Amino acid sequence: MAELYIVRHAQVNIDFSVPSAEWHISEDGIRATRELVLSENWSGVYRIYHSPEPKAVATADIISEMTGIPTSVMDELHELRIPTIQPTEEFIRRVGAYLEGFPDPEFEEWAQATERIVGCVRRITNEANGCSIAMVSHGRILTVLFSYLFKRRMTVKEWQSIKLPDLSVIDLEAWTVERGFFSNINV
DSSP, X not given: OOEEEEEEOOOBOOOTTSXXXXXXXXXXXXXXXXXXXXXXXXXXXXXXXXXSSHHHHHHHHHHHHXXXXXXXXXXXXXXXXXXXXXXXXXXXXXXXXXXXXXXXXXXXXXXXXXXHHHHXXXXXXXXXXXXXXXXXXXXXXXXXHHHHHHXXXXXXXHHHTSOSXXXXXXXXXXXXXXXXXXXXXXX
């Protein structure tokens, strides 16, 4: 059975002097990614696709180093475009409202974000030609992807429930979530 391993990048070192797209993973993130790799059977995965952001690159590189699976960067896997908002109640409120269907003129348009992430997933799964693959991306854009798959907007609580790092596995034949993220819901 062909599967898609969807990985959210590891915990980062937060540095508000640079955009979040430039943040790097922390020592705790490195350790947690290694634990994640050891907790899974990666033997059937033939390639890891990842976002160009350093935190996703580093997460994918750790998986690759430990498993021998080659990596490929995919620009479309970058995080949802939003203005710089420090993680505060304002950040949670604005992102949550956006995810739940209230447009924010400063955020990447929902339809464009959906088209970008869904198009990328379709392309990499088609290129996989029936083989299992992995992708490393970011929490907000993955919430957009799962909203598309579940045919409903994921909630702010669901978005916040995705750990750093975290893994969800989708059966590519049935397009069902086998485990992780929101595995109690079928797509």
